Amino acid sequence: MAGAFLQNFIRFVLLAVEVLVLARVVVSFVDPQGRNTISAYIIQTSEPILGPIRRLLPRTGMFDLSPLIVLVVIGAILQALG
Numbered sequence: 001m002a003g004a005f006l007q008n009f010i011r012f013v014l015l016a017v018e019v020l021v022l023a024r025v026v027v028s029f030v031d032p033q034g035r036n037t038i039s040a041y042i043i044q045t046s047e048p049i050l051g052p053i054r055r056l057l058p059r060t061g062m063f064d065l066s067p068l069i070v071l072v073v074i075g076a077i078l079q080a081l082g
Contacts, residue, residue, distance in 0.1 A: 007081055018074050020046050021067050028064070 024046040027039045034040040053066040 011078065011081060014074050014078055017049065018071060021070050025067050
């Protein structure tokens with residue numbers, strides 16, 4: 001019983017992070033400076049997740065591959081959870 005709850009909770013958190021990262025990708029096209037309140041919130045909330053990965057990756061010019069890495073890792077974890 002507790003194992004199923006924990007597994008569902010982890011799935012929920014990972015899906016929420018996935019939606020947040022996808023929202024960050026959309027915001028980077030629409031409002032990259034974060035002038036809107038919602039855009040600023042999405043940027044501030046997703047930066048602790050994307051920032052460390054961005055620092056580990058080599059510079060690729062204007063392309064930011066950190067959201068792709070996060071989404072692939074989340075997908076792998078969700079597949080492992082079943």
